[in-house]
Amino acid sequence: MEFQLTDEQKQLRDEVRKFAEEEIKPVATEYDVEEKYPHEVMDKAADMGLLAPHVPVEYGGIGYSSLENAILTEELFAADPGIGLCISSAGFGAEALMEFGTEAQKERVLPEVTAGDAVMGSAISEPQAGSDVTSVATRAEKDGDEWVINGSKMWITNGTVADYFVVVCETDPEIEDRYSGYSQILVEGDRDRLTADKITGKLGIRASDTAELRFDDVRVPEENLIGQRGMGFLQLMQFFDETRTSVAAQGVGIARGAAERALEYAEEREQFDRPISDFQAIKHKLAEMHTNTEAARWLTYRSAWAVDNEAGDLTALASMAKEFASRTAVEVADEAVQVHGGAGFVNDHDVERLYRDAKITQIYEGTTEIQKNIVARELLDEGA
Numbered sequence: 272m273e274f275q276l277t278d279e280q281k282q283l284r285d286e287v288r289k290f291a292e293e294e295i296k297p298v299a300t301e302y303d304v305e306e307k308y309p310h311e312v313m314d315k316a317a318d319m320g321l322l323a324p325h326v327p328v329e330y331g332g333i334g335y336s337s338l339e340n341a342i343l344t345e346e347l348f349a350a351d352p353g354i355g356l357c358i359s360s361a362g363f364g365a366e367a368l369m370e371f372g373t374e375a376q377k378e379r380v381l382p383e384v385t386a387g388d389a390v391m392g393s394a395i396s397e398p399q400a401g402s403d404v405t406s407v408a409t410r411a412e413k414d415g416d417e418w419v420i421n422g423s424k425m426w427i428t429n430g431t432v433a434d435y436f437v438v439v440c441e442t443d444p445e446i447e448d449r450y451s452g453y454s455q456i457l458v459e460g461d462r463d464r465l466t467a468d469k470i471t472g473k474l475g476i477r478a479s480d481t482a483e484l485r486f487d488d489v490r491v492p493e494e495n496l497i498g499q500r501g502m503g504f505l506q507l508m509q510f511f512d513e514t515r516t517s518v519a520a521q522g523v524g525i526a527r528g529a530a531e532r533a534l535e536y537a538e539e540r541e542q543f544d545r546p547i548s549d550f551q552a553i554k555h556k557l558a559e560m561h562t563n564t565e566a567a568r569w570l571t572y573r574s575a576w577a578v579d580n581e582a583g584d585l586t587a588l589a590s591m592a593k594e595f596a597s598r599t600a601v602e603v604a605d606e607a608v609q610v611h612g613g614a615g616f617v618n619d620h621d622v623e624r625l626y627r628d629a630k631i632t633q634i635y636e637g638t639t640e641i642q643k644n645i646v647a648r649e650l651l652d653e654g655a
């Protein structure tokens with residue numbers, strides 16, 4: 272068993288860390304305050320090969336493994352989760368194309384995304400369908416050689432900036448099996464009668480674009496169907512182990528970013544004629560923050576390894592990692608604000624933003640409660 276990164280992985284980590292320090296950190300507060308999508312940073316991220324790097328080389332990507340993805344995600348989120356999410360979500364939905372798409376779909380979409388010329392979105396959630404994905408009500412009906420789509424999608428990352436969406440639709444409602452009858456359909460962002468309304472006022476990750484999508488008789492050609500008709504939900508389930516591991520890495524990044532900033536501040540700030548890091552209460556906070564971050568990182572790496580090696584326990588591990596790392600992010604960011612005292616309550620210091628940003632990791636890609644349900648289900652061998 273090796274408990275160290277390879278030289279290539281260390282190099283990847285160092286390069287992304289440098290990029291995050293130079294290109295993301297200095298502008299993070301500005302994009303957060305203005306709630307605007309960081310187009311300029313995205314161009315630089317494309318030059319660095321950071322957009323959808325898990326896409327195979329033949330479609331313009333680098334073919335990164337889940338472990339490599341975890342390493343780079345941690346670096347981006349340690350600098351700023353809002354911009355970090357913009358970068359790591361540029362290829363949301365790309366897995367569906369990679370795994371089930373036609374050659375024509377892959378050749379058309381994936382190289383554009385990795386080059387930074389297009390952004391994707393994954394549209395699953397709806398106003399009435401959150402944790403229960405099987406209650407998706409957006410309908411796609413066949414009319415000649417086209418699909419006609421009606422419904423609305425809620426909370427869609429990249430909603431107003433995406434060029435392509437992978438949309439989960441109900442196509443075969445007559446099928447009684449709870450998990451069948453849904454299909455994934457590729458919808459171009461500029462299709463007629465598709466509207467996107469940006470959601471503002473988010474607690475955190477404010478640089479990331481989030482929107483509600485409305486489909487009002489939106490027509491796409493039949494060849495936009497991804498994979499087999501009626502199998503969309505089952506296709507989707509296959510990616511959750513990977514995407515949840517990625518959110519776990521986001522949590523590790525946020526926790527590390529907060530723990531590092533707290534350490535730095537504690538050594539600088541003086542009270543009672545000494546640095547506050549001299550007080551045992553602060554020392555213990557710093558020790559716990561760094562210990563929990565380390566534990567979250569190794570659980571996340573273990574989950575990523577399980578994804579890369581298709582290990583039997585990967586579903587439980589991905590949910591354990593997601594639940595634990597997101598909780599660690601929230602708790603460590605909370606303590607980082609505490610170590611900063613009043614200074615942590617305003618956005619002169621990054622910990623204020625990290626504290627707000629951390630919460631989303633307990634909500635998207637399946638809430639904390641859903642992760643615990645999955646872990647318990649796997650332990651009890653209850654089946655889906």
Ligand SMILES: Cc1cc2nc3c(=O)[nH]c(=O)nc-3n(C[C@H](O)[C@H](O)[C@H](O)COP(=O)(O)OP(=O)(O)OC[C@H]3O[C@@H](n4cnc5c(N)ncnc54)[C@H](O)[C@@H]3O)c2cc1C
Nearest residue numbers: 393394395396401402426427428634635636637638640641
């Ligand atoms: C900023 C942001 C970005 C997002 N991006 C995307 C995106 O790109 N694409 C997309 O499709 N979706 C996206 N989402 C949606 C996200 O995945 C959902 O918000 C999440 O799955 C929870 O669904 P919900 O909000 O409807 O909450 P609900 O499902 O209504 O849950 C409410 C509460 O009930 C609990 N609960 C529900 N069911 C159970 C159960 N069986 N057992 C125990 N507790 C339960 C939940 O844990 C939660 O605490 C995003 C959300 C946000 C806020």
